[in-house]
């Protein structure tokens with residue numbers, strides 16, 4: 416399937432409706448950090464520029480706030496297209512081009528597998544540890560812990576249900592792609 420069709424199927428969006436007004440880009444809070452602005456992502460999808468979109472930093476910097484979607488005069492949802500590109504990138508085995516996001520996502524899923532829910536401080540701590548940011552932030556983390564603003568991590572006992580759902584989801588995905 417062509418790249419554009421794959422994204423349209425995954426996102427449910429007709430990217431051909433985009434007329435490049437750039438209202439999505441001008442409202443995006445992360446646009447100034449992105450290598451491709453949301454409107455450029457939409458345009459690149461239309462043109463079938465798979466490599467540049469799948470390997471862009473933009474798709475991983477997107478925080479799914481949906482500001483772009485709410486501003487689109489064509490009722491297209493750039494946020495859904497961004498999410499679909501992320502899914503496709505992972506399906507194709509393309510690692511996130513922003514290392515910290517890769518580490519954060521893995522920490523998030525691992526945390527769910529252990530606890531069945533997210534313990535924010537653990538995910539943040541693991542991400543900082545693996546990106547070399549833990550030492551500078553340690554004094555602040557200790558202060559928050561002492562003042563009771565951060566709860567200690569729970570015992571890793573609650574992840575059984577999530578692991579089952581996760582396994583089923585992986586099996587279904589494998590089945591649908593066979």
Ligand code: SF4
Pocket residue numbers: 432433434435436437438439440453454457483486487488489490491493
């Ligand atoms: S706001 Fe909508 S129409 Fe305008 S560039 Fe973005 S996606 Fe395209």
Ligand code: SF4
Pocket residue numbers: 439442443444445446453476477478479480481482483484493494497
């Ligand atoms: S959903 Fe993503 S692309 Fe859209 S405005 Fe938010 S951060 Fe930007």
